[in-house]
Amino acid sequence: MELIERMLNGDKRACARLISIVENDLDESEEVIRKIYKHTGNAHVIGITGPPGAGKSTLTDKLVKLLRKHDKKVGIIAVDPTSPYSGGAILGDRIRMNDLALDPGVFIRSMGTRGHLGGLAKATRNTVKILDAYGCDYIIIETVGVGQSEVDIVKAADTVVMVSVPGLGDDIQSIKAGVMEIGDIFVVNKSDIMGAQRTATEINMMLDLNQNMDRRPPVVMVTASKNENIDKMYHEIEKHYSYMEVEGILEERRKLNLKRELVELVEEQLRKVVLRETDNNGEMDNASSKLMKKETDPFTERDLLLSKII
Structure with missing residues (x-):
């Protein structure tokens, strides 16, 4: 297939068309994945999840700009709510990252959930494979932000960044099972507002209750809108990836997800x-x-x- 050859040679438009094929589940979608599969497995897949209003899009925007300073090629899958009329994504996340769209080293794809639960779209995994084969060093999946049942990201990402913000509820929220159990790194965004330190303390308390951890996830306080501590978050992401590689956890995790x-x-x-x-x-x-x-x-x-x- 000519599109695949063009995509493997770095053609952004061909990459976009291949993603459209798998997203719309066209007849040739399975053939696309069969032919590109041997070129996958090289990218570091980062999931950014958390409740609506936590600042996931702004955080993603700042993280990608930092990665670009390190000359990394980045793919972004922004999972948005689905339009009840057209079935397409409502593009809120993409609008917030609009200035990245002109960067030749960044590929942004907004994707509607189309009724799929768990925070991801049905085609997310195959889109990750295409961006991986396209040559992205990092692929960032920003989930739709549906709340405590949003756990599918752990099935698609190597590193899950769980984003919280002050003022979402009492300390009971921070010890609930489900979405709080899947974080490899916890980020308290909007840390310049009142209650941020309390939120970080509650998350740390929740982590202290878990006695079955081989590695204790770090809690990082950032203010994405002011670009504060984004480098610290990036450092923790890299540390987590290195830890998984050294301990053999990365291969184990990917095998389980497959x-x-x-x-x-x-x-x-x-x-x-x-x-x-x-x-x-x-x-x-x-x-x-x-x-x-x-x-x-x-x-x-x-x-x-x-x-x-x-």
């Missing part, structure tokens, strides 16, 4: 097969009717349907 991805792909394909085979002969409708009449139970019907397909 296993998760493979299971999801198999599940998706099986779902298509089951629906296709059972819809054609009306077996699913018959089973549903029997369940409504309490003539059988869901597990018995599941086994009957699977026995006819497998």
Whole structure:
């Protein structure tokens, strides 16, 4: 495919078109991933997550500008809420990083969730693969910011930066399970406002409660709007990556994420097969009717349907 060759040679437009192919799940999307896969695995994937209003876009903007000073090629996937009318992204994150769009060493892609839960879009993983093959040294995924259930980023990133801000709630918020458990680095943004030190203390207390950590995540206080302590955050990101490489955790983490991805792909394909085979002969409708009449139970019907397909 000509587009792939152009992308591998650094053509930004070809990269954008390939991402559109996988995002829209066109017929050739699987073939694209098959052909580029051997060129992946070189980029450091950083996930930036946290609640709405935490300043994730501003933080991403400042971090990317710092990376560009080190002459690094950067890809940004900004996951935005989806328009209920067009199905596209509402581009809020991209607007905040507008001045980066003209930088030839930066590729920005806004991506709508399209109803996919967990803070990422369905095509995020494949977009990471394309940007990786494109030659990005760093790929930053900024999640949509949906709250405490936003944990899918841990399945796609090497380093997860969890962003908090003062004033989101009491100290109970900082010890809740879920999103607070996935952070490799905790960042308190807007640290120039009242309550920032308290927020950092609460996060540290939460980390102290976890006795099963091989590495204690650092807590960094920054003010992204004033470009304060962004270099310190970058230093912690690099330290985390080096630690994972030395300890063999990076390979382990990526292997686990690939296993998760493979299971999801198999599940998706099986779902298509089951629906296709059972819809054609009306077996699913018959089973549903029997369940409504309490003539059988869901597990018995599941086994009957699977026995006819497998």
